[in-house]
Amino acid sequence: VAVVTGGSRGIGAATVSALRAAGATVIAVARPPFGDTPSGDVGIHRVGADVTEWSAVRDALGGAIERTGPVDILVNAAGIAGVRAPIWELDVEQMQSSIAVNLLAAFYTMKVVLPVMADRSQGVVVNIVSGAAHRPRAGRAMYGTAKSALEHLTQVAAAEVTEAGVRVYAFHPGQVDTELYRASRRSGAGLRELEAAQRSGELQQPVEPAAAIAFLASDDAVDVTDVVVPWRDRAYRDSLRSRADFIDRIESSR
Numbered sequence: 001v002a003v004v005t006g007g008s009r010g011i012g013a014a015t016v017s018a019l020r021a022a023g024a025t026v027i028a029v030a031r032p033p034f035g036d037t038p039s040g041d042v043g044i045h046r047v048g049a050d051v052t053e054w055s056a057v058r059d060a061l062g063g064a065i066e067r068t069g070p071v072d073i074l075v076n077a078a079g080i081a082g083v084r085a086p087i088w089e090l091d092v093e094q095m096q097s098s099i100a101v102n103l104l105a106a107f108y109t110m111k112v113v114l115p116v117m118a119d120r121s122q123g124v125v126v127n128i129v130s131g132a133a134h135r136p137r138a139g140r141a142m143y144g145t146a147k148s149a150l151e152h153l154t155q156v157a158a159a160e161v162t163e164a165g166v167r168v169y170a171f172h173p174g175q176v177d178t179e180l181y182r183a184s185r186r187s188g189a190g191l192r193e194l195e196a197a198q199r200s201g202e203l204q205q206p207v208e209p210a211a212a213i214a215f216l217a218s219d220d221a222v223d224v225t226d227v228v229v230p231w232r233d234r235a236y237r238d239s240l241r242s243r244a245d246f247i248d249r250i251e252s253s254r
């Protein structure tokens with residue numbers, strides 16, 4: 001059983017498909033009205049919840065888990081890029097919303113699933129972080145600050161549950177062609193960055209990081225013991241992709 005937040009589009013939606021193809025029952029979460037339309041697949045439960053609200057996350061996951069049984073895999077893919085502006089031009093509400101979606105949501109979902117995973121001595125958590133966490137550039141307070149804290153939170157979670165047999169990863173996807181990625185790259189320097197990523201082959205489609213996340217969630221990846229997974233680095237991507245168990249898994253899910 002897998003829970004994927006941000007399951008309505010982008011990397012999250014592709015991860016829902018990849019995990020489903022690998023045989024998981026998937027609880028996909030995004031804001032209402034996402035849960036109102038059935039997925040058309042009995043193995044994919046759509047749940048409408050705003051992950052910035054603790055009570056919504058607790059109740060939505062609790063209700064879904066009653067139907068599916070305990071969670072083996074948690075992927076926190078919900079995220080917002082927010083606006084790029086100096087600190088003094090950011091509204092308080094804008095900064096709060098970034099911290100809520102990009103950081104607190106993962107705290108809420110882990111608060112629900114980690115104790116059960118630790119009790120059962122099994123489980124994998126993948127929190128999607130960002131290279132922005134390591135690039136403190138002007139105008140990027142909203143996104144980078146939250147992602148930097150998410151990476152820290154993920155490392156703390158790993159320190160708390162690794163001995164219990166639960167694997168926790170902070171996954172750096174690299175540049176992925178999604179709504180979030182395009183939103184800040186419609187003109188100027190952003191658009192030039194997008195075009196350069198297309199030219200160099202660095203701009204991935206969501207299925208690519210999703211395949212890696214499904215691999216990390218599998219038993220084949222028990223030897224991946226680093227908490228921070230730099231999929232964004234081409235050399236790392238190539239090394240993971242060249243593993244026979246990675247290729248087998250991806251081929252069999254096609």
Ligand SMILES: NC(=O)c1ccc[n+]([C@@H]2O[C@H](COP(=O)([O-])OP(=O)(O)OC[C@H]3O[C@@H](n4cnc5c(N)ncnc54)[C@H](OP(=O)(O)O)[C@@H]3O)[C@@H](O)[C@H]2O)c1
Binds near residue numbers: 005011030052128179
């Ligand atoms: N794309 C990239 O290049 C890139 C690079 C580094 C890191 N990332 C990270 O990868 C993750 C996925 O991003 P993406 O590029 O796939 O973005 P995306 O296509 O914009 O998808 C974002 C997802 O988050 C959901 N979401 C946003 N706010 C929510 C809320 N309050 N409650 C519930 N769900 C919410 C959205 O669903 P609804 O709007 O339907 O609620 C959507 O499913 C994010 O954490 C992002 O920061 C992406």
